[in-house]
Amino acid sequence: MSKVDAFPGGKFDQLFVNLGPQHPSTHGVLRVGLTLEGEVITKAEPDIGYLHRGTSKLAEARGYHQCVALTDRWDYVSAMPNNLALCLAAEKLLGVEIPPRAQHLRVVMCELNRIASHLLFLGTYGIDLGAFTPFLHAFREREMILDLYEMLCGARLTYNYIRIGGVMADISPEWASKTGEFLGFFKPRMKEYDDLLSFNPIFLARTQGVGLISKEAAVDWGLSGPNLRGSGVDYDVRKSDPYSGYDRFDFSVPLGKAGSCWDRYYCRALEMRQSVRIVEAALAGLPEGDIVAKGVAKTVKPPPGEAYAHVEASRGDLGIYLVSDGGPSPYRLHVRAPSFVNLAILQEMLVGCKVADVVAILGSIDIVLGETDR
Amino acid sequence: MTGYFHRIARDSWAVCKGMWVTLRTLVKPSITVQYPTEKLTPEPMFRGVLLYDVERCTACGLCAKACPSNCISLQNQVNEAGKRAPKAAWYAIDLGRCSWCRLCEESCPFKPKVVWHSIDYELVFWSRDEMVRCWKPGTPLAGWVHDPKKDAFRDPSGQVVIQEVPARHDEKGPKHD
Amino acid sequence: MSELYPKPVFSKKAGRLLKTRLWPTERWASPWSQPQYRRSAGMLAGIIFGILLVGVVVGELSKWGDLLYRLLLTGTAWLHQTLPAYGAPAGFLGDAADITWISFKVIVIVAVINLNGLWAVWWERKLSAHMQSRLGPMYAGGFHGWAQTALDAVKLLLKEDARPADADGAVHRLAPVVVIVPAVLAFAPVLFGKELAAAKLDVGALYVLAVSGVSVIGIVMAGWASNNKFSLLGGLRSAAQVVSYEIPRIFAVVPVLMFVGSLDLAVIDQAQQGYWWGFFPRWFVFWFPAGPLAFLLFLIASLAETNRVPFDIPEAESELVAGFMTEYSGMKWALFFLAEYAYVLLACFMLSVFFLGGGAAPLPFLAIVPSWIWMLAKALAMMFLFMWLRWTLPRFRVDQLMDFNWKFLLPWSFACVGLAGIMLLWI
Numbered sequence: 009m010s011k012v013d014a015f016p017g018g019k020f021d022q023l024f025v026n027l028g029p030q031h032p033s034t035h036g037v038l039r040v041g042l043t044l045e046g047e048v049i050t051k052a053e054p055d056i057g058y059l060h061r062g063t064s065k066l067a068e069a070r071g072y073h074q075c076v077a078l079t080d081r082w083d084y085v086s087a088m089p090n091n092l093a094l095c096l097a098a099e100k101l102l103g104v105e106i107p108p109r110a111q112h113l114r115v116v117m118c119e120l121n122r123i124a125s126h127l128l129f130l131g132t133y134g135i136d137l138g139a140f141t142p143f144l145h146a147f148r149e150r151e152m153i154l155d156l157y158e159m160l161c162g163a164r165l166t167y168n169y170i171r172i173g174g175v176m177a178d179i180s181p182e183w184a185s186k187t188g189e190f191l192g193f194f195k196p197r198m199k200e201y202d203d204l205l206s207f208n209p210i211f212l213a214r215t216q217g218v219g220l221i222s223k224e225a226a227v228d229w230g231l232s233g234p235n236l237r238g239s240g241v242d243y244d245v246r247k248s249d250p251y252s253g254y255d256r257f258d259f260s261v262p263l264g265k266a267g268s269c270w271d272r273y274y275c276r277a278l279e280m281r282q283s284v285r286i287v288e289a290a291l292a293g294l295p296e297g298d299i300v301a302k303g304v305a306k307t308v309k310p311p312p313g314e315a316y317a318h319v320e321a322s323r324g325d326l327g328i329y330l331v332s333d334g335g336p337s338p339y340r341l342h343v344r345a346p347s348f349v350n351l352a353i354l355q356e357m358l359v360g361c362k363v364a365d366v367v368a369i370l371g372s373i374d375i376v377l378g379e380t381d382r
Numbered sequence: 383m384t385g386y387f388h389r390i391a392r393d394s395w396a397v398c399k400g401m402w403v404t405l406r407t408l409v410k411p412s413i414t415v416q417y418p419t420e421k422l423t424p425e426p427m428f429r430g431v432l433l434y435d436v437e438r439c440t441a442c443g444l445c446a447k448a449c450p451s452n453c454i455s456l457q458n459q460v461n462e463a464g465k466r467a468p469k470a471a472w473y474a475i476d477l478g479r480c481s482w483c484r485l486c487e488e489s490c491p492f493k494p495k496v497v498w499h500s501i502d503y504e505l506v507f508w509s510r511d512e513m514v515r516c517w518k519p520g521t522p523l524a525g526w527v528h529d530p531k532k533d534a535f536r537d538p539s540g541q542v543v544i545q546e547v548p549a550r551h552d553e554k555g556p557k558h559d
Numbered sequence: 560m561s562e563l564y565p566k567p568v569f570s571k572k573a574g575r576l577l578k579t580r581l582w583p584t585e586r587w588a589s590p591w592s593q594p595q596y597r598r599s600a601g602m603l604a605g606i607i608f609g610i611l612l613v614g615v616v617v618g619e620l621s622k623w624g625d626l627l628y629r630l631l632l633t634g635t636a637w638l639h640q641t642l643p644a645y646g647a648p649a650g651f652l653g654d655a656a657d658i659t660w661i662s663f664k665v666i667v668i669v670a671v672i673n674l675n676g677l678w679a680v681w682w683e684r685k686l687s688a689h690m691q692s693r694l695g696p697m698y699a700g701g702f703h704g705w706a707q708t709a710l711d712a713v714k715l716l717l718k719e720d721a722r723p724a725d726a727d728g729a730v731h732r733l734a735p736v737v738v739i740v741p742a743v744l745a746f747a748p749v750l751f752g753k754e755l756a757a758a759k760l761d762v763g764a765l766y767v768l769a770v771s772g773v774s775v776i777g778i779v780m781a782g783w784a785s786n787n788k789f790s791l792l793g794g795l796r797s798a799a800q801v802v803s804y805e806i807p808r809i810f811a812v813v814p815v816l817m818f819v820g821s822l823d824l825a826v827i828d829q830a831q832q833g834y835w836w837g838f839f840p841r842w843f844v845f846w847f848p849a850g851p852l853a854f855l856l857f858l859i860a861s862l863a864e865t866n867r868v869p870f871d872i873p874e875a876e877s878e879l880v881a882g883f884m885t886e887y888s889g890m891k892w893a894l895f896f897l898a899e900y901a902y903v904l905l906a907c908f909m910l911s912v913f914f915l916g917g918g919a920a921p922l923p924f925l926a927i928v929p930s931w932i933w934m935l936a937k938a939l940a941m942m943f944l945f946m947w948l949r950w951t952l953p954r955f956r957v958d959q960l961m962d963f964n965w966k967f968l969l970p971w972s973f974a975c976v977g978l979a980g981i982m983l984l985w986i
Contacts, residue, residue: 138954
């Protein structure tokens with residue numbers, strides 16, 4: 009971020025601009041109050057809460073199985089990791105062993121969802137910077153993933169697929185072949201995105217060297233996911249705290265160098281390639297067996313205690329803290345939502361930037377307001 | 383100096399590559415569907431509007447228990463002796479609260495299911511009252527809605543474009559031809 | 560109603576509903592076997608042919624223009640002799656023929672601009688849609704949504720003319736007029752074919768470039784008068800941008816003027832007739848090295864002048880909502896839009912006159928095709944290029960836009976003039 013000394017010596021009228029909640033590029037209902045001196049930002053205040061539904065409190069009146077349906081509504085762009093995080097925490101409380109086939113299926117679905125989520129990011133980021141075509145190109149491929157989900161579990165956005173003890177439905181051979189067809193179609197498309205957007209000189213000029221986050225700042229502000237890795241910090245829950253059998257798959261964690269908007273963007277583009285690798289490996293080595301663990305009742309009452317589980321969701325480290333008092337519903341459900349934590353750095357990053365960079369920086373953090381506000 | 387010209391050449395080439403991608407897409411067939419003159423058929427698993435078969439239901443109440451949004455309510459019949467009869471007196475689903483999670487369908491002990499998701503994805507209401515679907519013995523699968531103006535129950539077909547698709551009862555395919 | 564909404568098909572044999580969804584993998588496998596694709600290809604060929612046919616008709620009609628003018632002259636001369644006998648003041652009808660004739664030409668030009676607005680918006684919608692694997696408007700008019708823009712224009716006419724309460728009323732109302740009037744005026748000397756122009760100006764090139772620069776005042780007025788922060792930023796950005804890009808744009812034309820030695824567009828057009836070695840057109844774009852360089856510079860500067868991506872900073876909707884157009888609705892907004900597309904058309908005609916040989920045929924034996932067809936074809940090709948760039952590239956940031964102009968385009972346009980001077984030593 010270029011810290012421009014705005015008009016040194018001169019005193020200028022400050023201009024207050026409301027960016028959102030109704031603005032074409034705030035990705036939902038985020039309001040950022042910007043104080044401008046000319047085109048330079050002197051103060052930025054993100055204002056959240058327009059989408060607050062109080063899911064933590066709602067969960068306290070629902071059974072554990074029913075809570076899974078609530079998780080779909082946090083990060084509605086990639087709901088599978090949300091389901092998984094809650095199920096992992098509940099399974100920790102219950103002490104259930106998940107059959108290997110179910111674990112593989114969970115990995116496949118989460119990685120497909122990561123591709124879908126990053127495709128949405130890629131497209132909307134292009135729109136933020138004025139390129140419309142990549143958006144619909146990305147959505148063309150995203151639709152195929154959603155079709156796969158519809159075929160598998162009947163929903164296109166709020167899946168409720170991963171359940172406590174396993175998954176909802178088994179995949180059919182038709183589904184597996186369709187997925188192979190999609191992956192075959194998708195691989196050459198990633199090259200097209202690079203041609204169209206990633207290495208476009210104007211795009212590079214807009215994003216490289218803009219919105220820099222140093223390694224230290226990224227760690228200090230508690231960033232996670234591609235935002236953290238874009239700054240070059242090698243932290244991925246899939247590697248550092250493997251869950252659901254991720255340690256059995258061979259994949260690498262792409263890291264950015266400078267921590268600029270482009271690094272965060274390209275981290276996601278590279279992560280899609282790794283997700284394709286994981287999906288292919290997981291489908292090739294899919295073990296036979298049950299998809300639901302035995303001994304999980306329709307109404308579960310875990311023994312009193314607490315559990316924390318975290319997964320690498322599409323936007324970062326999604327943590328679930330569950331406290332059980334032995335009753336049929338959680339005593340306390342706390343969500344460490346990556347979007348919420350990632351958004352906090354915005355108020356520091358934006359100061360000193362040009363107003364035209366706000367959109368580039370805000371887009372590169374890739375927040376979902378459903379998760380931020382919960 | 384060579385670096386300057388190299389940069390110009392590289393950037394121009396990158397722009398040309400991007401334009402080549404759009405040109406290639408231009409001559410390819412489009413992939414969109416012209417809704418509403420073309421309608422997609424959802425997959426058989428699709429979770430659409432809930433249907434309910436009042437004739438076969440035993441009013442066990444498992445679906446109402448499983449629902450995370452408390453949108454199902456029901457009352458079982460009472461026989462001459464004043465005891466619970468395995469029949470529903472009435473059954474209501476508030477589609478305004480339904481989150482299409484499939485938990486009610488999964489909790490139903492019958493096969494084929496008594497309450498299940500159809501593949502009807504078109505659901506339009508004029509008011510919140512119309513979101514509640516009610517069933518009584520003799521009501522069709524789609525149920526009735528309450529019309530507050532006339533204070534009477536009526537067929538929901540006026541409010542919703544119900545696709546005339548066979549209802550799915552279980553994963554093996556539709557029961558009715 | 561039921562015909563409009565086809566029902567999903569249930570296959571008894573398969574025991575399930577038939578799938579209507581096709582993935583790109585299936586759609587792209589054999590495009591020519593799909594009737595939809597064949598229809599689209601036919602539509603494209605038909606539209607291009609139809610446009611050129613309209614060009615033929617207009618061009619042929621223009622031959623009758625001289626006859627019409629002579630008729631007018633005779634008529635007014637007759638009136639001039641006859642009317643004073645009835646008591647009319649002498650000299651009253653002195654310029655009547657010219658006034659009638661000029662108003663006729665103005666009407667033709669305005670019709671061209673309006674038709675261009677209708678056509679270009681529809682064409683841009685369709686092109687952008689197909690570049691994004693969509694179809695674009697498909698309903699209005701029945702055939703590939705051809706009537707969509709016309710109906711949009713009707714909608715805009717009927718729309719409420721909303722004005723912010725704190726807006727500067729007079730300036731707010733005046734701004735669209737200040738934008739559209741120069742757009743119409745600038746078309747006066749534009750060549751639509753060999754020597755087919757509304758006005759024959761000796762300084763046509765200078766006139767076009769000068770008059771089209773006036774519109775920026777309207778944009779600044781719109782930005783100021785709307786009393787909206789986003790509008791204000793958009794208007795100011797636009798002023799800075801258009802004023803800056805005027806310079807390389809004019810300097811890019813200088814090599815052409817040096818080659819020709821005249822500012823008259825008809826002379827510039829005439830200078831590009833003929834062929835090297837009997838087949839290679841002597842268009843200025845092929846006058847290596849200054850010609851192609853000037854062409855590229857003029858193209859880029861024209862993109863910026865017409866506020867199109869990658870230079871659409873004034874109306875960057877992801878940053879400034881709609882820039883200076885935010886607080887406009889209805890026909891006022893439509894005038895801005897019309898002016899934008901009029902300038903695109905103007906830039907396309909300028910590109911073809913200055914660099915692409917104007918009405919000259921690309922090969923000698925094609926010279927039997929009338930010149931206005933070549934002119935129109937070249938202008939449409941340039942318009943396609945404008946839209947192609949628009950739907951491929953992202954947008955510059957406002958300071959990068961200025962950097963690009965002052966640090967890249969301007970030095971190169973100077974270099975281009977120098978190169979042209981060196982070239983003239985040998986020619």
